[in-house]
Amino acid sequence: MKLYLLKPRKEKPEDAESGTYETYIGFVIRAKNEASARKMANEEAHCCLVKDEWLDPAYTSCIELLKSGEEGKILSSFKAG
16 A cells, blocks of 8 residues: 545646635545545545546646655645635
8 A cells, every 4th residue: 555645736727716715635545556545535525616626637636655755744734714
């Protein structure tokens, strides 16, 4: 299994409303591959404005997190309404 970090892209296509509240800002997911990680995120984020946003690389990034690397935060998520 691998760990994946999924986040919305800063520059989404025009039909995405990136400034809204009550939306998912990111996921850290353990999965066998990127497709499985995207599917799990998409199933959790049923409230998103764009259908299947977490499955589409145009809307979201999905990077594998490696064991090695510098010490630091993986995801810090805060969006007050």
